[in-house]
Amino acid sequence: MKILSITTATNHLSVAINDDKQVIAEKNEVDQRNHSEHLDPLISEILKENNLTLNDIDRFAVAQGPGSYTGLRIGITTAKMFASILDKDLVGVSTLASLAQGVDAGDSIIVAELDARNDNFFAGGYVKDDNGVKNVVADGHYHIDDLLNKVKAAAGNKKVIFVGSDIDKYQDQITSIWPEINYQQAPAGANQVHAANIGLLALDSEAIDPDKMVPKYLRRTQAELDWHKKTGKAYGPDSDYVEEV
Incomplete structure (x- = not known):
């Protein structure tokens, strides 16, 4: 195929x-x-x-x-x-998942993440074997504290590999929340x-x-948030709010 x-x-x-x-x-x-x-x-x-x-x-x-x-x-x-x-x-x-697919994981949990600013991330946790990648922390929009706590619960004693945005600038926050974490950033080419x-x-x-x-x-989206704040209406399907802008 x-x-x-x-x-x-x-x-x-x-x-x-x-x-x-x-x-x-x-x-x-x-x-x-x-x-x-x-x-x-x-x-x-x-x-x-x-x-x-x-x-x-x-x-x-x-x-x-x-x-x-x-x-x-x-x-x-x-x-x-x-x-x-x-x-x-x-x-x-x-x-x-595609970021996680590019990592040689071994016995590790892979945290695929994209920096969403203000200490927030689009992220998900994965494990990888010969059958591919399996999602163990659901893809979502997380504050770094929440993300680390979810990964910690899923990782057990596994090493943590971050792939995507550079995680090193968050090192102090990571170690303050999870002092015993054993982690690394994926090699440069894998982070795209x-x-x-x-x-x-x-x-x-x-x-x-x-x-x-x-x-x-x-x-x-910001437009949806603004529409909800303006109208007070519940969020609807993807484009409902456009008619109100």
């Missing part, structure tokens, strides 16, 4: 082609911050360089979240369009979201109707 995978969830743009568990190719752009302009050309390049067309792809996979609100919509919209027009499978993959890892996770994932795929932000 040939899988074309996309991630625009962070400042790292990545596109890959996998054939079952084999990574055929991956192309990356780091910190360009203009994914809307670069995504389609990058897809065209990787297909052309590997003598493939979109019609040769059996399944499209995309980082579904968490991540940048705008970034997620760019990647998801592109993947949905391809899958819908070509009548191919579409799979959404957790951005955090790679499309090839999305493709590996997508191989055995359930396909979704393109019309039903939406980003998994894991927290309310």
Whole structure:
């Protein structure tokens, strides 16, 4: 099965082609911050360089979240369009799971995390074996104190590997909450979201109707928060609040 995978969830743009568990190719752009302009050309390049067309792809996979609100919509919209027009499978993959997939874990718990500022993180805890990654701390939007307490409860005596945003600047907070923690940051290359890892996770994932795929932000947008504060109404479906703005 040939899988074309996309991630625009962070400042790292990545596109890959996998054939079952084999990574055929991956192309990356780091910190360009203009994914809307670069995504389609990058897809065209990787297909052309590997003598493939979109019609040769059996399944499209995309980082579904968490991540940048705008970034997620760019990647998801592109993947949905391809899958819908070509009548191919579409799979959404957790951005955090794809980070965990890229770590050589051993007997460790992997904390995949993206800094959400003000001591908050998009994060999830994972363990990894020959069968892939398993989520043991649910993906969510956590204050660092809450995150560490949940990881501590799940980790037991396991070593902790952080992957994603640089955790070293939080060292004092980490050790004050969990003095006996044995942790490290993943190697530099693993701390970016790679499309090839999305493709590996997508191989055995359930396909979704393109019309039903939406980003998994894991927290309310500022517009939703402002709308709720203004109207006092309960949160509804993803776009209800737009009519009130």
